[in-house]
Amino acid sequence: MPSLDQRRANPGKAGRPATRREQAEAIAALAAERGLDIEVYPDEGADSGREMREAIARGDLEPMGDASGP
Numbered sequence: 001m002p003s004l005d006q007r008r009a010n011p012g013k014a015g016r017p018a019t020r021r022e023q024a025e026a027i028a029a030l031a032a033e034r035g036l037d038i039e040v041y042p043d044e045g046a047d048s049g050r051e052m053r054e055a056i057a058r059g060d061l062e063p064m065g066d067a068s069g070p
Helices: 004-009 021-033 046-058
Strands: none
Touching: 021 046
16 A cells, blocks of 8 residues: 555546545545545545645644534
């Protein structure tokens, strides 16, 4: 499995665009690195994936805490 830096730099393989699954995996890895608890679905499309990566990178999303309660 590629490192987080490799996935962030190029979520696709061999010069082809990243698949939706690869985009979802890259987004989930970046979110986890930042302590965000989000669910990413590969069928949401390229635009939503790009928007989510950009929002995470800008810090627009806040960590949600743990699932045990408020």
